[in-house]
Amino acid sequence: MSDTLSLAALTPDNIDAALALRVxxxxxxxxxxxxxxxxxAYVHGETAWPRLILDGGRPVGFVMAFFDVTFHPERPEDRPRSGLWRLLIDAERQGGGYGRFAVEQVCAEIRRRxxxxxxxxxxxxxxxxxxFYARLxxxxxxxxxGGQAVAELDL
Incomplete structure (x- = not known):
């Protein structure tokens, strides 16, 4: 893993690289x-935050967050949630800290919002x-x- 990790929005220039990522x-x-x-992400619009995970400009994974920091007073049991919707690290690049980096960046964006x-x-x-999530x-x-387990992290 290099010092130049970043997240990038999806663009016409990087969409093919994103679609080529495989677990x-x-x-x-x-x-x-x-x-x-x-x-x-397309159908959920403003709620979804899809990003490529880059190492020195090279795509190594994909992360998508969701943001809902709006409290609904009519449904107090329905707590606002933001978090990690999808995380995919390319099969060739797993175990290099990219997943941890992506989760940390999503958490930073949640705090920023x-x-x-x-x-x-x-x-x-x-x-x-x-x-993996427990270690974080x-x-x-x-x-x-939706049949998936839910976990939370206080920021």
Whole structure:
């Protein structure tokens, strides 16, 4: 991992590189491909924040955050949530700290927008990323969202 890690918005110049990112075959059921993420970002508009993870300008992964820091007084049980929607590190680049960097950047953006908590959903089970998120300080809430486990981190 180099000192030049950054996140970049998706553009016509980097869309093909983003679409070429792939996880290992045994991880394909754990995270949606970039194409699905970009389709979801398109339909969710302002809520979605898709970014390429770059190392020295070279794409190594994809992260998508969601932002909802609006409190709904009519639904106090429906706490506002912002967090990590999707994280995909290319199969050839896993284990290099890119996922940690991306999560830290998402958390920084949540704080910048006034949020105090980051949420993540992930596939539960022994092959899932629960351990990765726990090492970053996320605590399981015991909730499920769309069949995925929910964890939170106070910022």
């Amino acid at each position: 290992r075959p045994d991880q394909e059921g754990l995270v949606a491909p970039v194409a699905k993420s970009l389709a979801e 006034g949020g105090t908590r980051a949420t993540v959903t992930y596939e539960p089970g022994p092959a899932g990323p629960a351990g 300080g996320f605590r399981p809430t015991g909730e499920l969202s």
